[in-house]
Amino acid sequence: MTVSKHRRLWTPGVAVVAGSAIAVAVGISQGWWTALASELIALAWAAGLYVIGGRDSDIGAAVGAQGDERQELVKLRAARLSLAVVVVAIVAGCLIAAATRNPMWPFQLVAVLIGIAYFYGLWLYGTDREEADAAGSHDHRDDF
Amino acid sequence: MSQAELAAALGVSRQTVISIEGGRYAPSLPLAFRIARVFVMPVEELFEPDEEVSE
Numbered sequence: 001m002t003v004s005k006h007r008r009l010w011t012p013g014v015a016v017v018a019g020s021a022i023a024v025a026v027g028i029s030q031g032w033w034t035a036l037a038s039e040l041i042a043l044a045w046a047a048g049l050y051v052i053g054g055r056d057s058d059i060g061a062a063v064g065a066q067g068d069e070r071q072e073l074v075k076l077r078a079a080r081l082s083l084a085v086v087v088v089a090i091v092a093g094c095l096i097a098a099a100t101r102n103p104m105w106p107f108q109l110v111a112v113l114i115g116i117a118y119f120y121g122l123w124l125y126g127t128d129r130e131e132a133d134a135a136g137s138h139d140h141r142d143d144f
Numbered sequence: 145m146s147q148a149e150l151a152a153a154l155g156v157s158r159q160t161v162i163s164i165e166g167g168r169y170a171p172s173l174p175l176a177f178r179i180a181r182v183f184v185m186p187v188e189e190l191f192e193p194d195e196e197v198s199e
Contacts, residue, residue, distance in 0.1 A: 058159055068156035070169050 008053045010065040012046035019045065087114070153182050 019042020027035030053064030061067035062075045090107045097104035123129055147165075151158045154175065163169035164179075170191075171179065180187040 056158070058157075061157060068160050069172050069175060070160040070163055071157060 007066045008050065008064040011053060011063050012050040015046040015049055016042060019043070083114070087111075090114075150182065154178050 020039060023035045023039040023042060026038045049063055053060055055064075058067070058071055058074050061071040062078065067075060090111050093107040094104045094111075096102075097107060145153075147161045148158050151161045154161070155178070156175065160169065160171075164171055176187050176191055180190055183190065
């Protein structure tokens with residue numbers, strides 16, 4: 001399956017925007033030469049993503065933001081795996097922060113955001129919302 | 145018909161055709177009907193309901 005150019009630019013574009021924002025933050029706190037190095041790393045990362053996004057493979061389809069139904073399923077499973085790793089990393093981060101008497105609020109903030117996004121996703125993609133709407137608009141009947 | 149030609153006719157990737165052929169992926173109903181249309185066969189002749197697939 002060929003990947004269209006516009007969709008293929010999506011993931012590298014996000015990498016450039018996020019990397020540039022980080023580079024600006026680095027520049028403010030650590031100087032602009034460090035920021036330039038950070039920006040170059042972000043650009044190299046984005047270029048790598050663009051090259052991978054053009055491959056005729058499942059990884060290429062995922063990075064190129066384009067895939068068929070099976071590739072979407074593969075992408076979802078990969079996202080689930082990476083989220084599990086993030087959750088473990090957050091718990092580890094909290095433990096290390098607590099043990100070394102460092103602030104652990106950044107880890108807690110990420111954990112709360114992930115939790116909110118998870119339950120929002122359940123509400124958005126599940127049928128609970130439709131059932132609530134149906135119950136609000138007219139009497140709910142389970143019998144056929 | 146090659147796997148690449150079938151993939152193009154179905155609008156899916158070559159890898160997905162390979163997965164379906166290998167029994168590693170069960171296609172959605174719309175895709176199963178598209179496959180049946182390409183081969184001019186009833187969908188129940190292409191896919192057995194009790195066939196065990198991993199997905």
